[in-house]
Amino acid sequence: MERSPGVFAPRWRLTSIGIAVAISLFAFEGIAVATVMPTAVRDLHGLAFFGWPFSVFLVMNLVGLGAAGRWCDRIGPRRPLLAGIAVFTAGLLLAGTAGQMAVFVVGRGAQGLGVGLASIAVFQLVALAYPVGLRPRALAIISAAYVLPALVGPVVAGAVTAHAGWRWVFLGLVPLVLGGGLTLRPALRTVRPPGGPVAGRSRKPLFALVTGAGVVALQAGGGAVAAGRTVPAVLLTAAGLVALRSGLRVLLPPGAGRLRRGVPAVVALRGLLACAFYAVESVVPLTLVTLHGLGTVASGLPLLAGALGWWAGAQLQGRLTAPDRATLLRYGLTALACCFAGVAATCLPGVPAWPVYPLWIVGGLGMGVCVPTTGVLVLDQSAADETGGNASALQISDVTAAGLGTGVAGVLVGAHAARGPGFGAGMVALGLLAAAVCAAAAVGAARAAPVPGRAVAT
Template sequence: MTTLTRPTDTDASSAGILDRPFRMLTVGIVACVLLIAFEAMAVNTAMPVAAKALHGVGLYAFAFTGFFTSSLLAMVVSGEWCDKRGPMVPLGVGIAVFGAGLVLAGTATTMWTFVGGRVTQGFGAGLVIVALYVVVGLRYPERLRPKVFAAFAASWVLPSVIGPLVAGTVTQHVGWRWVFLSIPVLIVAPLVLMLPQLRGLRGGDAVGEPLDRRRLWLALALSVGAGLLQYAGQRLDVWSLPPAVVGAALLVPAALRLLPRGTFRARRGLPTVILLRGVAAGAFISAEAFIPLMLVTQHGYSPTFAGLSLAGGGVSWAGGSWLQGRPWAEPHRLRLVQAGLAAAAVSVALVALASQPSAPAPLVAAAWALGGAGMGLAIASIGVLMFSLSAPEETGANSASLQVSDALGNIVCTGLAGVLFTVLGTGTTSGFTAVFVAMTAFMVVGVAVCGRARS
């Protein structure tokens, strides 16, 4: 089979991502992202009803942590698989496993079976997201990658706005199971559109080499360690200490070895790019998780209104991603990351002010729209920088590192936020303020180290 390396700008030099050379592939991968995005938004709406119906409210958190833990393992597996075998098989397998997890969760009769379905979904999603990044790096010329990332971000807009509404309606009138069982039907379309376009696509000089078992064992240690730390963070009592210690002992060495050398020291070039992804995603998403609760408890708004306050962030995120995809943006890639993170830091700081009961609650919606635009600029540009610093045979491993950093950032920031919220008073103004101030500090650190992303 022919080995294909990264395309150049001479390939289909005048074509856009929706023109004939790329149309079917673009529609397929965007449909795949849309599917994952809708699942993420819909499941969050149906999950409380499912846990109650299965008499498993006590295991509610495990339905989330199981997803993230298995996806961590799958990200590293997918990176290795893509570099050594190409992205076609891990992408197809990932979509199939993701669909199997949805069916397992939707037909579950016990909460443990439901959690198993979520773990299966997480593994499939981890395989898919890394493989999609590898496809972008290998199949699209450099000038088109920002536009593809903008399309990825746009794929989250519709699910962010209508996902909870659709899922809520289905849950109420048809049943929570159909939120899970209706999505696998949509899997066929991305597979039919994408996979034929990926035949013969290979990662580079690493093709044919055996998978690195050492990295796979490190990935297993990373995911188990992350799971133990999340479990300990949910308990916060004397019995949480042993799993916390064991989890840290597994996670920290594995993370140091799986991510590029110097990542946690912000070493110049690729290590800083990988670090920025974890800092940005972790701080912003962790802050977002506490906003609806803050609006309901501090300002007395309904859950629906609280959720809608975040909708502007999804739309502006797509807008920021679109902006960084314009031709004029390429020479200013690092400045876009720095400006985006600065805007996100300001938005989280404004939310900290809005946590005071006397503050105008609409400030949150305005602040989150600003933050979403900043994240759209930064996250997409970080992905573009990662590809520019990666050799073709490293695309899979570096794409996996980017996603692992994202997931670790979420785990660390969410865990810290949970501890602050619990220690300083669950549901109190000081608890909310501490969470948002801490996440602002993470963003400021990201702004400070941006300059080190230069090779």
């Protein structure tokens, strides 16, 4: 039997390389910012506004995701992708040359907007440029492109900051981003727009802005809870919940909250697994330091192990031929549930720390399977002129849920920091809650399968 061509066959080679480069650079920038931020805010005298660059990036990223879906469905991925790269590059230049904190924050907002626009365009490019049988491998490129930055990002960003200055972490990416965009131009010239007219003006960017503001308000409310400021906590939490509900009702497909079969269920499941994973991941190093007395390097190694597991899971799902994708999603969610339950057990008194390392490989493997699989399920159930909108909903669910998950973890850490001995119990509760969420999602994974009678993509 003749072997099918891969994503790096001559026909798709430049497209695959361009996608890998673009996503890797987006991911590297996100990881590098956390490394250089202390030095940058100190130079810009902006310590009081330390959280703003992260919050503005999140909000504008959601705006970009909301705007790109309808834009891509109307005219195809070419202009949204080029616009995203241009805006992201402008953000790098602004951040790298900023003389005051306000300009740096604006640069971070531009970077978030650019990443949002480009991410949806890349997703649609996968739908239009690759045949259906190669889509899992193409999405595996996107998923695996996050691994290398996770492995080397902090080290490279730290070295550049130490030897050349933090500004070159941003400015040094500019030629690389432009080069990655050039490799995608041949594919962008050849792909045809989806075709079907998309009537009316979209309200999604506005509601994405509302959703992002809701996430930020909830995070601020959580910080107020941890600080014992009851009135601000209640007001911020209430405002955040109202904004979040108002925004997501427009941004997510109808029935997502009820796990309606098909794309709505896939979008909801993606949010559940992102919320659980990033909540636990954000506290793993702190837990190892606080409860087990490990050093900085040893406590960060599980994240390295998880990145390698993620890469392996993405490659595994990409090499399976014609699998039942909903069943594959269930397996990935089950792996995540087992990982989180095991991590919770390591927070109990007398339990050693070493199981966290293999457990986090299992968790990374589960994410590597689940994230591309949800993408394939969305593409396979979307008409050509729906891929942008459905990809937008999928990414918005992911980003919003990740922000909420890390916010919940931060509230637990802050609340238990004041009580000292309660920290371990709080981390056990967080791990078990994340495991329960993934277990429930695994039960509902069958609803991610296509609606009977509806034609899938060809």
